[in-house]
Amino acid sequence: MKHESGQFCDFLSWSRRGWCQCEEISRRLSHFTEMVVVVTGDKQAVLHDSQDYLSHSVGTLDFACCQMKHMKDGQSIPCDKVLVSEVIQGLMGRLVDEKSLQEEDIFHFRLVKSLSPSLLSDLPDVLPCASMGNADAFLSDFCFSRASILCVCAAQERPERPSYAAKAGDAGWGPLFWAALKQDLDVINELVRRGHDVDERSTEKAVGVLVDRGSTPLLVAAMLSGSGLSVRALLDLKADHSITNQSGLAPLGASCIGGHPKNTMVLLEWGADISASQDDMDGQALLMASSFSRTNVCRVLVESKADIDATNIWGATALHGASMAGDMVNLKYLLDHEADVDKQHVPRTTFAKVGYFAVNTLLAAGLQKQALQGIGHAHLGSSLLTAALHGQTHCVTELLLRRADLNVRNNNGKSAQELAELRSHMGTLDLLRTWHPPSPGTGPLLTEEEEPLMYTTFV
Numbered sequence: 001m002k003h004e005s006g007q008f009c010d011f012l013s014w015s016r017r018g019w020c021q022c023e024e025i026s027r028r029l030s031h032f033t034e035m036v037v038v039v040t041g042d043k044q045a046v047l048h049d050s051q052d053y054l055s056h057s058v059g060t061l062d063f064a065c066c067q068m069k070h071m072k073d074g075q076s077i078p079c080d081k082v083l084v085s086e087v088i089q090g091l092m093g094r095l096v097d098e099k100s101l102q103e104e105d106i107f108h109f110r111l112v113k114s115l116s117p118s119l120l121s122d123l124p125d126v127l128p129c130a131s132m133g134n135a136d137a138f139l140s141d142f143c144f145s146r147a148s149i150l151c152v153c154a155a156q157e158r159p160e161r162p163s164y165a166a167k168a169g170d171a172g173w174g175p176l177f178w179a180a181l182k183q184d185l186d187v188i189n190e191l192v193r194r195g196h197d198v199d200e201r202s203t204e205k206a207v208g209v210l211v212d213r214g215s216t217p218l219l220v221a222a223m224l225s226g227s228g229l230s231v232r233a234l235l236d237l238k239a240d241h242s243i244t245n246q247s248g249l250a251p252l253g254a255s256c257i258g259g260h261p262k263n264t265m266v267l268l269e270w271g272a273d274i275s276a277s278q279d280d281m282d283g284q285a286l287l288m289a290s291s292f293s294r295t296n297v298c299r300v301l302v303e304s305k306a307d308i309d310a311t312n313i314w315g316a317t318a319l320h321g322a323s324m325a326g327d328m329v330n331l332k333y334l335l336d337h338e339a340d341v342d343k344q345h346v347p348r349t350t351f352a353k354v355g356y357f358a359v360n361t362l363l364a365a366g367l368q369k370q371a372l373q374g375i376g377h378a379h380l381g382s383s384l385l386t387a388a389l390h391g392q393t394h395c396v397t398e399l400l401l402r403r404a405d406l407n408v409r410n411n412n413g414k415s416a417q418e419l420a421e422l423r424s425h426m427g428t429l430d431l432l433r434t435w436h437p438p439s440p441g442t443g444p445l446l447t448e449e450e451e452p453l454m455y456t457t458f459v
């Protein structure tokens with residue numbers, strides 16, 4: 001869609017604009033579980049589930065007033081961030097008051113309360129938190145009361161560990177999880193000094209955030225608190241960065257999903273394994289960062305010598321991830337760093353081979369299910385085929401400019417054109433039908449100035 005200013009707007013530009021994300025956070029803080037419907041083609045839409053609104057400050061995103069340096073027609077104009085700050089603080093204050101009265105919703109009460117500093121960083125006029133730096137004030141602020149008789153008995157096996165009464169829906173996140181999210185370094189240190197286990201594991205899957213059971217304060221901090229400070233504090237206290245949760249996710253992968261490059265940097269500095277698997281499909285950190293369009297994290301990983309063409313068991317690479325997500329900035333970055341443009345999805349394990357076979361058998365039998373279609377057609381498909389299937393026209397263009405093979409076919413014999421047609425991506429289809437490769441001898445790339453307008457929005 002074209003904006004009145006002439007810029008091209010899409011889902012990624014929506015994610016990067018301050019006012020758009022102010023709308024997102026207002027909606028999320030009212031419902032928590034409701035998702036955005038993203039229209040991805042004439043006949044397709046997907047549900048977008050993201051927790052970015054909790055830990056990515058709206059203040060760091062694009063505001064037209066700031067881009068105009070607060071001058072319009074020779075007159076100075078106020079900064080919108082003042083208004084946005086007031087609205088978000090008002091919303092959060094009301095929500096925290098409301099949730100504090102509902103025992104069953106203690107998790108979301110603590111979540112919003114602990115993440116407020118991250119969420120409000122870079123916004124003006126933020127009221128300071130009174131309990132900062134004081135462990136007892138923190139515990140009472142976050143409604144932690146000492147364990148009942150029953151819990152004390154259970155805790156007697158390890159009497160040095162303080163224990164707190166479990167509440168319904170708290171997912172087993174002890175005080176240290178919340179101090180880490182709040183980035184209250186004094187309280188983190190004090191809690192560990194009092195005997196809290198720095199590698200405490202959560203006991204349940206957390207509702208409303210993508211964190212499975214068995215997660216540690218370090219993993220949760222890596223995913224949700226962006227500044228690198230809590231991650232560093234926990235590592236200083238000897239937190240183990242190799243512990244994975246029930247989904248196979250380690251803190252490094254969590255920093256990729258959360259999109260927090262400073263956390264990624266600190267974890268790598270402390271020796272986190274860049275090539276370790278981050279899920280039960282053996283996907284590495286770079287694939288995870290790329291699939292979630294975390295360009296800044298991808299940069300940190302590539303600069304730290306991540307294997308750019310590493311695959312998961314399905315044969316998916318970071319470039320496939322960027323092609324599917326339609327992230328032009330990341331796609332170009334990976335190609336600039338010599339990602340293999342024609343790498344195909346070659347299954348690495350028997351499980352994946354059988355998986356592809358089973359899904360394709362179902363598709364051949366007429367099953368119409370988009371997610372399965374995506375998996376089935378990936379088999380032996382290249383980044384070009386992925387971008388075509390998902391209607392990512394800009395990515396298709398860029399891949400063709402980089403001389404991706406237009407004649408490649410997937411395991412079902414489908415070409416890029418046929419895949420675009422399958423999902424009725426007419427713009428992509430037109431491009432593929434009329435594509436003429438640049439004449440031999442010319443460079444594979446357009447220069448920055450020659451690039452079509454449609455790319456510039458993303459940079």
Ligand SMILES: [Zn+2]
Binds near residue numbers: 066
């Ligand atoms: Zn401004």
